[in-house]
Each structure stands twice: as structure tokens, then as C-alpha cells.
Amino acid sequence: MGRLKTIARRTFLIGSAAIAGGVAFGVYKYKTPHDNPLLNDLPEGAAALTPYVLITAQSITLITPRADKGQGATSVQAALIAEELDVELDQIRTDPGAPSPAYYNTALAGDAVPFRSTDDSLLATTTRSVMDAPIKFLGLQITGGSTTVPDGYEKLRMAGAVARETLKAAAAQIHGLDVAALITERGAVILPDGTRVPYTALASTAATLDPVQDVTLRAPDQWRLLGKPMQRVDIVAKSTGTQNYGIDQSPPGMLHGAIRLNPAQGGEMLGFDATEAEKMRGVVKIVPLPGGIGVIADNTWRAFQAALAVDVDWGPAPYPADMAGHWSALSESFTPDQQDSRFRNVGDVDAALAEDSDLRFEYRAPYLAHAPLEPVNATVVVGEGRVDVWTGTQIPRFVQKNVAHIAGVETENVHIHALMIGGSFGHRLEDDVVRHATRLAMAMPGTPIKLTYSREEDMTHDYPRQIAMARGRGRVKGGQVESFDLGIAMPSVMTSQMGRQGLPVPGPDLQIVAGAWDQPFDIPNYRVTGYRAPELAPISSWRSVGASSNGFFHDCLLDELIHAAGADPLAERLRLCNHTPSRKVLEAVGEMSNWGGTPGPRRGRGVAFCLSFGVPCAQVIEVSDTDAGIRIDRVYVAADVGRILDPVNFEGLVKGGVIFGLGHAMNCEITYSDGAAEQENFDSFPGMRLYQCPEIVVRGLENADNIRGIGEPPVPPAAPALANAIFAATGTRLREMPFNRFVDFA
Known part of the structure; x- marks a missing residue:
């Protein structure tokens, strides 16, 4: 007893x-x-x-x-x-x-x-x-x-x-x-x-x-x-500037750290000369790190400047030096040998698409940085048999384990003080900043060291969203979609991300086809195949992960087939839908947007749907083709999470997801030249500008049996809804992001 x-x-x-x-x-x-x-x-x-x-x-x-x-x-x-x-x-x-x-x-x-x-x-x-x-x-x-x-x-x-x-x-x-x-x-x-x-x-x-x-x-x-509108517990602190983030941490006696890593992420540091940097004001120590160097100084700015002053000999990138090599690797991955999964294979797609008259399209999605407002940072003090870490993290036990290994202490003697994070979008699922901060702190035992990445270091050494390519085929018959065949090639997000934590990922990577193979549609001949591309630039989970690109691929192919069939985009999606909560979401967004009405001259309306993370989400976007470019006028969004716990926060997360999805589809990409990311700050990675933000109308439904989260599901339908709307307004099909490569935005 x-x-x-x-x-x-x-x-x-x-x-x-x-x-x-x-x-x-x-x-x-x-x-x-x-x-x-x-x-x-x-x-x-x-x-x-x-x-x-x-x-x-x-x-x-x-x-x-x-x-x-x-x-x-x-x-x-x-x-x-x-x-x-x-x-x-x-x-x-x-x-x-x-x-x-x-x-x-x-x-x-x-x-x-x-x-x-x-x-x-x-x-x-x-x-x-x-x-x-x-x-x-x-x-x-x-x-x-x-x-x-x-x-x-x-x-x-x-x-x-x-x-x-x-x-x-x-x-x-x-x-x-x-x-x-x-x-x-x-x-x-x-x-x-x-x-x-x-x-x-x-x-x-x-x-x-x-x-x-x-x-x-x-x-x-x-x-x-x-179930009722609530005031978040952090609203006062965030409204008054008193919220304490990781970057605000300042224990007594703290010194500041900066790093400079190989611009070709994952490449080696062959050697360095810190003579000039060591003479600079406020510099305390230069520390070699895996793939680069770290600087400890008496303030952040001096640490940044000293890091730039170190003369470093860098090794080459362990991936293709330019984008042509990345796209080529994807293109060459559509082979039986590199097939990773085929979870959806209904009917006889090969027989249905045996004729040369089937429709064929190719789609592309670029690398994307997480780019949160708060650069990654960590404060670490290494004591006698004990390490304290102050940071914002989504993986505290991994952080604890990795710091213990680096510092040579027992895991239970690593104390993680988790703090509020100023944006992540998946960025804080990585812990490289804590590992580097620990090594800096080990160079000065007993002294707290706060390592802050410069904005440029943060963006160019982010682990971005996966690059992806899709090839789609289909046939229509009698005014309906009769066959749908989508192949998706991308590197494995989970292998890259979990590999940095020393964890194997056995079997297929579901993220290669997430948001595509699992859609609730009955198409007589329906196949989705995932192809695992070789590892290219290191990648990580980005808000909605595989669905962030696959929602674009799947829905745009479906929209092209519906157009070829001469069917109504919303009506045909509803006809094909075999999941009651998803149907109700599509019906809701049609009602909200008054679908079927005439948009007017030089205006277009596009609908898109994606079920991701168990949440059906549909969007209708209205655009105008103005003399200054495409203007997004209004977005209607319906989603079903089973039960809405806070309607205020629900609406905010939906609107934020739409803006996030649209801004990146319009204006953002990470490209590599000579192995280095070319976009270093928000001027070259702008997201959506305030003047481009449309009115967003949200409706939450509660028909699903299981309760779900809403942070990511609004992202995948945003890009295809915009692409479909632009086609409706201009007749131009957009099959590659970012869209500003092909159209101007007002």
C-alpha cells in the first residue's frame, strides 16, 4: 500500500x-x-x-x-x-x-x-x-x-x-x-x-x-x-512593452556574443585570422566554433563588428552552389528509384491517362526563411557542474540533452529557463543558437554570455522551408474531373531536421505529400506520389511544413482540371468532396463570398481548399487587375477545428495565417549563389506590405468530431486561392512562387 x-x-x-x-x-x-x-x-x-x-x-x-x-x-x-x-x-x-x-x-x-x-x-x-x-x-x-x-x-x-x-x-x-x-x-x-x-x-x-x-x-x-472571448494573459505586457523575451535577458555580469558562420551553410571553416578583430574596442575573446567563429564583447554591436573583421577561409557548400543545381536535383527525382510513398492510388490512373491528350503541368515552390521578428538568441552561463540557459525554444528537452553533451555535465544539471518567443514559424524547432552559446560560455566559465544572431546571420543560416517541385496530369470527361495524378519531389524535411538531433526517421517522410495525398475528394482515378529528392540545403519545419507547398500544387492542379472541364470551381469541389465537415467549410465560404455573383470588369475570384493538420480550410480571394498591378481586395476564410476555445484568438490566428501565406507566395524566396543565401534582411524578403493587406472575413465552424489547432491550416490554401483569382481576373496561370516573378502587385 x-x-x-x-x-x-x-x-x-x-x-x-x-x-x-x-x-x-x-x-x-x-x-x-x-x-x-x-x-x-x-x-x-x-x-x-x-x-x-x-x-x-x-x-x-x-x-x-x-x-x-x-x-x-x-x-x-x-x-x-x-x-x-x-x-x-x-x-x-x-x-x-x-x-x-x-x-x-x-x-x-x-x-x-x-x-x-x-x-x-x-x-x-x-x-x-x-x-x-x-x-x-x-x-x-x-x-x-x-x-x-x-x-x-x-x-x-x-x-x-x-x-x-x-x-x-x-x-x-x-x-x-x-x-x-x-x-x-x-x-x-x-x-x-x-x-x-x-x-x-x-x-x-x-x-x-x-x-x-x-x-x-x-x-x-x-x-x-x-468558448468565449478571452483577454490573453500576456496582453498587458505586450501592450506596454514589458513582456520579457529571450533577447531581453540580462543577468548580472553578462557579456555579449556574436557569430560568423560559413556563408555556405554547413561548409567548413578552413582557417581564420582574428588579429584585427582582437584589437577592436570592447572585444574580450575570439572563439573557434564548428563551421565558424564566435566573438565575446562588452556589447552586441561591438561583437557584430568584430565578427565581420575576422579574416576567414571558408570551405565550399555541401550542396549545389546555385539554384539551377537545386532545381535540377528535383527534376531528376521523378523516378521509380526515388519514390518515397504512394499513399493515394485509386482507380487505374495509368490506363486513364494513357492517351496523349491528357493535361500536364509543372509547379514550383522555393526555399523560404522563417524570418521571425526576434532574431534567435540564447544566454548561457557555465558553472561548476551546472549550466543555466535562458532562451525561447520549442524543443526544451533536446536543448537540455545537447547542452549537457557539449558542456560535459549531467542532463539534470542543465537548467532551461524557457522564455516568450518573438515569432518562430518553426524557427525555434532548431537549437543551433544554444549550442553555439554554450561553447562561447565554456570559454568564460562563470560569466553569462548572451549570443544574439545578427539579422543577416539569422536569415542566411536559417534552416528554410523545403524547395519543392510537382508534376501533375489529368483528364476531364463530361464536364467533370475524371483523373488526377500528382507527383511531388522534395528533400526530406524530417530527415534533415531530426538528423540534427541524432534521431533516425525510418520509412517514408509523410511531409513530402502532406496536404496532397490526404485530401477529401472522390476522383475516379486519383493518385499522389511522393519522390524523395537528395539532401540539398539543410531544411526544417516551416509553418504548415509540407502542406505549405503541397496545398498550392494540389489545389492549382485541381483548379486547372476544373477549368478544362468547363465546371464551376466551387460546385465541382463540392461534388467531389466526400467529407461532411469539409463540404460545410466549402459551402460556408461560398455563402460568405456570395459565390456565383459577377465580380465585375478586371476583377477575379478564386477558391481553394486544403485539409491539413486535420482542419478543413477553404478560402475565396477577390482581386482587381489595376494599372498599378494586382490588388487583393478581400479574403473569405472558413475553417473547422471541432471546437473553438477562444473566438478572438481563433480569428487572429486565421488572419495571421492568411497574411503569412499570401505574403510569402507573392514576394518571398531564398535563393543560393556560390552556395550562400542571397536574401539577408527584410528588404529582400519583404512578406506582405501593410498597404497590400486585404480585408479578411473569418468564419469558424464546429462540425468536426475531433478538436484541432488553427495556427497552420490557414496557410496552405492562401497561395492557390490567390493564383486562381489572378487567373480568373487576367487569364494568366501562375505555377511557380513567388508570384512577383510573373505579375506586379499594387
């Missing part, structure tokens, strides 16, 4: 264990929850009620382990806990917590298996359950893939409910009452006589109790916070 009580106090398991995962990896081990990290160094009299709720005599702290990079992750996690805990958001503090396997992401399994998100068959659900087991055992604490809400929707509400019921049990014990006679409200247990006992007054007693895990979650019609 004592052993059971120890387990109960130290652990917390959310939801029922998936039996398939248990069978595959050991039922007992799978069902055994990770230890509660809050119990480490717990203050006297404090209660760590689950890994997500910490109550002391002074305060209530909610642990929000998914990284906030501007998308509101901290607020939504806090609201999920607070809803069941019966506290208001102005009563609590938030903390990202220390890295821990207890915070593994339960929603990652959904995109790790080759089943469409609309597939709820026994095989699909069982396979997802099996995949959850290794993710749990590895303790993958990752923020990404629009998983913050689906990961926390049940888990965090359950954490709040367990804490609430345990606090009620503590009050019942103290006052000799039946728990059933107690209620909770605004951070207090209410006794039958109306006396309010604050949670903070119950902490010491609650800490002695086993958590009450037999709890029932409240129905949505009982919600106080969720």
Missing part, C-alpha cells in the same frame, strides 16, 4: 491508456505515468497537484509547457486548466516549467502515421494509439504541428479537475465535512455556511493527500472561460 501511495503522489496519468500501445510496448510500462517534476525541490507547505498546478500559501501557478511564440499558447493552456480548477485568469501566474518527459506531446501521433485525418477506421485509430507509446517513452516535449490545443484539451482540463477535487478533499478533512457538501468558485472552496476558504490556505493539507483522480469534466454548456 505504501508503494501505491508513493506512485499516486508522484505521478499523474491523463485519460485511459491506449491498449494497442500497451500491447506493443508493455501494458504496465505504458500505463505508468512519468514522475511529477514539480515535486523536485518543492517548497515547504506547497502542493504540486499534478504536474500542471502548483499552489503555495501565496500564489497559484499553472504550468504551461507548450512554447508561446506569439500564437497564444500560454493563454489557452492556462484557460484549459483554469476552467476546471475554478480560478480566473487574473488570479493565477503561468510558468512554462522545467523540461520533463511528463510534458510529452500526446497529439504528435496523429501526423506520424500514414492515415488520413478523416480516417476513423479501427486500423487507423489503433495505429495512432501504438505510435503514442514511443512518443511517451521518448518524452517528446515539442511544440509544433498545431498540436497545443489537441494535446491539452483533455489533459489540462483533467489536471484542473484533479486539483480542484483534491483541494475540496483537503477542505473537507480540515473542517470535518462531507466533500459532497462543498463547491468551488474563483479560487476558493465554499463551505455549506458560505465561508470561503482560499486554495492558498489549503495547500499544505492538500500536499499530504493522494490526488483525487476520479473526476468528471464539465460539459461545454457549463464553461465560464472556454
Whole structure:
């Protein structure tokens, strides 16, 4: 009995264990929850009620382990806990917590298996359950893939409910009452006589109790916070300039670091001469780094200037020196030997397209930088057997492991202080800045070193979005799309990204065909094939990953076939759609935009659809062909995430995704010359200018069975909707991004 009580106090398991995962990896081990990290160094009299709720005599702290990079992750996690805990958001503090396997992401399994998100068959659900087991055992604490809400929707509400019921049990014990006679409200247990006992007054007693895990979650019609407009917990700090980001960190005695890496990313440093740099004002030390050099100085600007003054002999790029070589590598990848997957193969495509009269098209998508406003940065101090790191990161446990390896300390002695991120779009899924900062800090033990990348270093040594090429064929018959064949070639994003973390990626890379093979359409002859191109420039996850380019490829090919058939673009998509929530999204965007009306002279309207991350999203874009160029007048967006937890943040994320997708489709690319990225700052990588931003009308639907995230799904349909609208207005088909290569924008 004592052993059971120890387990109960130290652990917390959310939801029922998936039996398939248990069978595959050991039922007992799978069902055994990770230890509660809050119990480490717990203050006297404090209660760590689950890994997500910490109550002391002074305060209530909610642990929000998914990284906030501007998308509101901290607020939504806090609201999920607070809803069941019966506290208001102005009563609590938030903390990202220390890295821990207890915070593994339960929603990652959904995109790790080759089943469409609309597939709820026994095989699909069982396979997802099996995949959850290794993710749990590895303790993958990752923020990404629009998983913050689906990961926390049940888990965090359950954490709040367990804490609430345990606090009620503590009050019942103290006052000799039946728990059933107690209620909770605004951070207090209410006794039958109306006396309010604050949670903070119950902490010491609650800490002695086993958590009450037999709890029932409240129905949505009982919600106080969720589903209603909320003020984000960071809104005051961000509105007053007091929000603390990684770049704001400044511990006493801190020095500043800068780096200069081989312009040909991944190329070697053959040698360097720092004589001139060492003479410059404020320079403390020059440090050799893998692939380059680092400078430690008394301020950031002097460190930047000294890094530029070092004379370095660089080795060549480990990939083609110019873009012709990159495109050639993709073009040569459409071969059976390089086929990576063919998850969609319906009918007999080869027989249907045996005649020479089928339609053939080629599409291209360039490399793209993440380009967040806050350049990557990290502050590190290496002490005796201990390392402290202050940074914004989406992968805290990987950071902890890598820093421990570099510094030669035990993993548990690396303390990660996760901070708010000033934009990411996937950039903070990498940790090269922390690795370099650790090496600089090791050169000056005991001194905090803040490494900040210059804007130029940040952009040219980003791990950009994958370059991709697609070739499509099709036939139409009787005014309908009859055959659809899409081949997509790109390097493996997951192999490149996970390879930097020392993790293998067995089997096909689903991202090569994500947003294409899994679309909810019934076409008699329908095939999507992924071809794995050789590794070129190093790449990483970029907002919506494979779907960011594949949504463009798939929908534009479909639109071209619909046009060839003489069908209405929206009506034919609706006819082909075999998924009810997706149909309702298409119907909604048609209603919102008054589809079918006449746009007027020199105006056009385009519709596009993409189901990504389990979210069907449709967009209609209206453009005008003006004397100054194409002007985007209005965008209508409909999306279904199953349940909208904060309508204000939902609308903001949708609008932001549309602007992100449009701006990059219009105006952005990363190109390589002599192995180096040519775009170094926002002047050559502008995104969407304020005067180009259209009115955006948003509608959120709640017809889907599963709850999903909205951070990425609005991105993939934006580019094809714009391309289709420009075709409708001008007759010009755009099959390659960025579009400003072919048309002017007003």
C-alpha cells in the first residue's frame, strides 16, 4: 500500500491508456505515468497537484509547457486548466516549467502515421494509439504541428479537475465535512455556511493527500472561460512593452556574443585570422566554433563588428552552389528509384491517362526563411557542474540533452529557463543558437554570455522551408474531373531536421505529400506520389511544413482540371468532396463570398481548399487587375477545428495565417549563389506590405468530431486561392512562387 501511495503522489496519468500501445510496448510500462517534476525541490507547505498546478500559501501557478511564440499558447493552456480548477485568469501566474518527459506531446501521433485525418477506421485509430507509446517513452516535449490545443484539451482540463477535487478533499478533512457538501468558485472552496476558504490556505493539507483522480469534466454548456472571448494573459505586457523575451535577458555580469558562420551553410571553416578583430574596442575573446567563429564583447554591436573583421577561409557548400543545381536535383527525382510513398492510388490512373491528350503541368515552390521578428538568441552561463540557459525554444528537452553533451555535465544539471518567443514559424524547432552559446560560455566559465544572431546571420543560416517541385496530369470527361495524378519531389524535411538531433526517421517522410495525398475528394482515378529528392540545403519545419507547398500544387492542379472541364470551381469541389465537415467549410465560404455573383470588369475570384493538420480550410480571394498591378481586395476564410476555445484568438490566428501565406507566395524566396543565401534582411524578403493587406472575413465552424489547432491550416490554401483569382481576373496561370516573378502587385 505504501508503494501505491508513493506512485499516486508522484505521478499523474491523463485519460485511459491506449491498449494497442500497451500491447506493443508493455501494458504496465505504458500505463505508468512519468514522475511529477514539480515535486523536485518543492517548497515547504506547497502542493504540486499534478504536474500542471502548483499552489503555495501565496500564489497559484499553472504550468504551461507548450512554447508561446506569439500564437497564444500560454493563454489557452492556462484557460484549459483554469476552467476546471475554478480560478480566473487574473488570479493565477503561468510558468512554462522545467523540461520533463511528463510534458510529452500526446497529439504528435496523429501526423506520424500514414492515415488520413478523416480516417476513423479501427486500423487507423489503433495505429495512432501504438505510435503514442514511443512518443511517451521518448518524452517528446515539442511544440509544433498545431498540436497545443489537441494535446491539452483533455489533459489540462483533467489536471484542473484533479486539483480542484483534491483541494475540496483537503477542505473537507480540515473542517470535518462531507466533500459532497462543498463547491468551488474563483479560487476558493465554499463551505455549506458560505465561508470561503482560499486554495492558498489549503495547500499544505492538500500536499499530504493522494490526488483525487476520479473526476468528471464539465460539459461545454457549463464553461465560464472556454468558448468565449478571452483577454490573453500576456496582453498587458505586450501592450506596454514589458513582456520579457529571450533577447531581453540580462543577468548580472553578462557579456555579449556574436557569430560568423560559413556563408555556405554547413561548409567548413578552413582557417581564420582574428588579429584585427582582437584589437577592436570592447572585444574580450575570439572563439573557434564548428563551421565558424564566435566573438565575446562588452556589447552586441561591438561583437557584430568584430565578427565581420575576422579574416576567414571558408570551405565550399555541401550542396549545389546555385539554384539551377537545386532545381535540377528535383527534376531528376521523378523516378521509380526515388519514390518515397504512394499513399493515394485509386482507380487505374495509368490506363486513364494513357492517351496523349491528357493535361500536364509543372509547379514550383522555393526555399523560404522563417524570418521571425526576434532574431534567435540564447544566454548561457557555465558553472561548476551546472549550466543555466535562458532562451525561447520549442524543443526544451533536446536543448537540455545537447547542452549537457557539449558542456560535459549531467542532463539534470542543465537548467532551461524557457522564455516568450518573438515569432518562430518553426524557427525555434532548431537549437543551433544554444549550442553555439554554450561553447562561447565554456570559454568564460562563470560569466553569462548572451549570443544574439545578427539579422543577416539569422536569415542566411536559417534552416528554410523545403524547395519543392510537382508534376501533375489529368483528364476531364463530361464536364467533370475524371483523373488526377500528382507527383511531388522534395528533400526530406524530417530527415534533415531530426538528423540534427541524432534521431533516425525510418520509412517514408509523410511531409513530402502532406496536404496532397490526404485530401477529401472522390476522383475516379486519383493518385499522389511522393519522390524523395537528395539532401540539398539543410531544411526544417516551416509553418504548415509540407502542406505549405503541397496545398498550392494540389489545389492549382485541381483548379486547372476544373477549368478544362468547363465546371464551376466551387460546385465541382463540392461534388467531389466526400467529407461532411469539409463540404460545410466549402459551402460556408461560398455563402460568405456570395459565390456565383459577377465580380465585375478586371476583377477575379478564386477558391481553394486544403485539409491539413486535420482542419478543413477553404478560402475565396477577390482581386482587381489595376494599372498599378494586382490588388487583393478581400479574403473569405472558413475553417473547422471541432471546437473553438477562444473566438478572438481563433480569428487572429486565421488572419495571421492568411497574411503569412499570401505574403510569402507573392514576394518571398531564398535563393543560393556560390552556395550562400542571397536574401539577408527584410528588404529582400519583404512578406506582405501593410498597404497590400486585404480585408479578411473569418468564419469558424464546429462540425468536426475531433478538436484541432488553427495556427497552420490557414496557410496552405492562401497561395492557390490567390493564383486562381489572378487567373480568373487576367487569364494568366501562375505555377511557380513567388508570384512577383510573373505579375506586379499594387
